[in-house]
Amino acid sequence: MSAMSEVRARIAGFVDFSTIDWFGKLTTMVFLSGCNFRCPYCQNGPVALGEGEVVTMEFVEQRVRRSLGVAEALGVSGGEPTLQPKALREILAVGRRLGLKNFLETNASNPSVVLSLVDEGLLDYVALDAKAALTPKRYAEVAGISAKQAEDAISCLMELVKGLAERGVGFEVRTTIVPTLVDSREEVAEIARKLVELGCRRYVLMQFDPNGDLIDKRLKALKPPSRQDLIDLARAALEEGVSEVYVFTREEGLELVQR
Numbered sequence: 317m318s319a320m321s322e323v324r325a326r327i328a329g330f331v332d333f334s335t336i337d338w339f340g341k342l343t344t345m346v347f348l349s350g351c352n353f354r355c356p357y358c359q360n361g362p363v364a365l366g367e368g369e370v371v372t373m374e375f376v377e378q379r380v381r382r383s384l385g386v387a388e389a390l391g392v393s394g395g396e397p398t399l400q401p402k403a404l405r406e407i408l409a410v411g412r413r414l415g416l417k418n419f420l421e422t423n424a425s426n427p428s429v430v431l432s433l434v435d436e437g438l439l440d441y442v443a444l445d446a447k448a449a450l451t452p453k454r455y456a457e458v459a460g461i462s463a464k465q466a467e468d469a470i471s472c473l474m475e476l477v478k479g480l481a482e483r484g485v486g487f488e489v490r491t492t493i494v495p496t497l498v499d500s501r502e503e504v505a506e507i508a509r510k511l512v513e514l515g516c517r518r519y520v521l522m523q524f525d526p527n528g529d530l531i532d533k534r535l536k537a538l539k540p541p542s543r544q545d546l547i548d549l550a551r552a553a554l555e556e557g558v559s560e561v562y563v564f565t566r567e568e569g570l571e572l573v574q575r
Contacts, residue, residue: 324370325403326350328363328395332383338419338441339520339562339570343389344380346407351396353423353469354460355447357494357535359528363395373403377410384414389440391419398426408438417441423459425469427476434485442480442487443520446473448498449506458498460531474514481515488518488562493541493549495524501552508553508561517559521546525566540566547573 331337331345347360349368358364380390390411397404397420404420411418417440422430424444433439448458450473455466480487489511493499504521511519523546526536546563550573553561561573 323373323402323406325373325376325400325407326366326368327371327376328360328368330379333387334391336564336569337391337393337421338389338443339564341389341417341419341441342387343391343419344383344387344416345391345393346376346380348392348394348397348400348403350399351394351423352399352425352461352465353396353447354531355458355492356460356530356532357492357497357524358531359525360395361529361531364531366395373406373410376407377414380410380414380416387416389417389419390414391421393421396423396425398422398429401426401429404429405433405436405438408433412438419443422476423447423469424473424476427472427479430476431479431483434480434483439485442485444473444476444480444487444489446489446491446507446511448491449503450474450510454503474510477511477514477516481517487516488520489516490520490522492522492524493546494535495538495541497535499541499545499549501549504549505552505556508556508558512557518562519553519558519560520562520564520570521550521553523563523565543568543571547571551575 326349328347328349350366351364448454452466550561
């Protein structure tokens with residue numbers, strides 16, 4: 317193990333083989349507990365609230381080794397994994413030692429953490445969230461945070477997108493489409509327009525799924541947007557100049573949308 321092997325991580329769980337986190341890569345996922353956002357549609361409510369078990373890096377490596385020979389990548393998600401920066405770095409170091417590609421899912425609120433990991437050569441791909449139109453009022457509503465926190469989150473998101481684009485590392489920005497919350501062509505177009513300015517080439521619209529352990533249980537009554545709903549919204553993003561726009565549904569998986 318590395319010199320940082322004494323670092324502990326609060327882990328919410330593992331998925332040995334995921335095909336829906338890093339699209340196109342069979343990925344072993346590690347979920348770190350705790351989040352600084354309270355998105356009402358979050359499917360991992362207990363994880364966001366900090367449930368989990370404190371484990372050693374030796375435990376993490378042993379668990380990841382179970383998937384070697386089949387999985388091609390190691391991914392870390394949450395919650396928000398950058399809230400445990402030392403543990404995140406050590407988990408990614410495990411992936412490197414085991415010859416895996418490394419992937420991170422983040423709400424983009426800690427750009428310095430993510431960019432330092434990129435600069436250390438520990439990340440191959442990043443998926444980051446754009447929760448809503450990049451205005452404090454909207455971001456606060458959708459992310460479940462204060463207006464001041466939302467203002468900071470927007471600045472961090474823009475810094476991270478720009479930093480990843482400048483470094484040439486693979487990344488995509490994702491927005492979850494939630495009926496009555498984030499579901500208008502105008503909002504998707506506004507997000508896309510800003511992403512193009514920042515250098516983002518790949519934008520993914522995610523289908524809300526009411527079947528998780530949602531933070532706001534009332535949203536479980538909502539019907540997920542249809543595949544056609546997502547495609548129509550994706551075309552609004554294409555009209556703003558995003559190079560690649562995808563939709564993800566549970567039924568069809570990831571699809572590239574044509575103009």
